[in-house]
Amino acid sequence: MLSKKIGIDLGTSTVVVYVKGEGVVVNEPALMVTDEKGGRVLAVGRAASELAGKGGKVRAIRPVRNGNGVDYGIAGALVQHLIGRIIGRQRIFRPAHGEILALESLPVGGDALDAAIDEAVSSARGLRLGGGEPERIKRQIGSANPPVADTSIEVMAIDAQGQPALTQVSAAEVASAIEDLVDQIGAAVDRVFTQVPAERRAAVRRNGLVLTGGGAQLNGLVEFLGGRARMPARIARDPEACVAVGTGMALDNLQMIRRGQHYIT
The missing domain is CATH 3.90.640.10 (ATPase, substrate binding domain, subdomain 4)
Known part of the structure; x- marks a missing residue:
């Protein structure tokens, strides 16, 4: 099976996933809800937002805090759950x-x-x-x-x-x-x-x-x-999705990106 080119924009409020040839496949709240001890994932994305709104003894977790602080373990689990369900810092x-x-x-x-x-x-x-x-x-x-x-x-x-x-x-x-x-x-x-x-x-x-x-x-x-x-x-047109879409498109232009990296401050 050929690998897919995927662009992910993990924001503080929303996670957007773009798959080349399919478009945006995920556009949901960047939120995960676990049980009170954090040992079991109860819901992710939109379902997590709805569950958190009901209160109760649950933990609501966002993988990105204050625009650029990322919990990569939570981020990976969140994206994996969202993508699996759909396709098998400012x-x-x-x-x-x-x-x-x-x-x-x-x-x-x-x-x-x-x-x-x-x-x-x-x-x-x-x-x-x-x-x-x-x-x-x-x-x-x-x-x-x-x-x-x-x-x-x-x-x-x-x-x-x-x-x-x-x-x-x-x-x-x-x-x-x-x-x-x-x-x-x-x-x-x-x-x-x-x-x-x-x-x-x-x-x-x-x-x-x-x-x-x-x-x-x-x-x-x-x-x-x-x-x-x-x-x-x-x-930007479609501001919530354009970063993920652009990331996916950038995979076809990696050489140009590498040439420009020395300009990053």
Whole structure:
């Protein structure tokens, strides 16, 4: 049996697997749920998110923390479970003609934004959000900019006694909770641009920013970063899958990649 070329994008919130000739075969939460002692895997991916949201004596584990800290044992088990079921760190960089002119890995991933939202709710109400709720809040009412209209949504939480509770979370609360983290991303973009050789900066500014990954879809982020960097900014087509797809395609261009590796900082 011929081996398959596979590209994997293991993010803080989502894992995407691309198989050449088949397309994206996995696009699910980067989450594994085990029993309380961690000895038995109960669910992975979307099923794990649903199980974690029900509470109970289980452990919810993410293989990537803070954007770039990876537990490779958990990561391998998660991907193996997901692929088997179906087929039997934020990085900021500036590539140019196969070269990487500047690179910075920032420990601010989707889970850091989720944790900030959870902490804000806990501090204000003494409640912990249910599994998957911080990400749902982020996707529905999260914003990189102060919201024009302060909308709110009802979410599931857990009180100090471990009992389920409902509470309202507003868009203004969420924007305030993630403001510092969003600013860190903007500052990292500024630093990366200063690393670009002076003779290349005009081209970089002309071509602008391309945001990838699930976090790229945070409402207002593309406008915030483009405005701060004073250059065009856009979200990649299919931002959650494009890294995995590109990784799979890169397997056909390994020689070009190897030639450009000495540009990585």
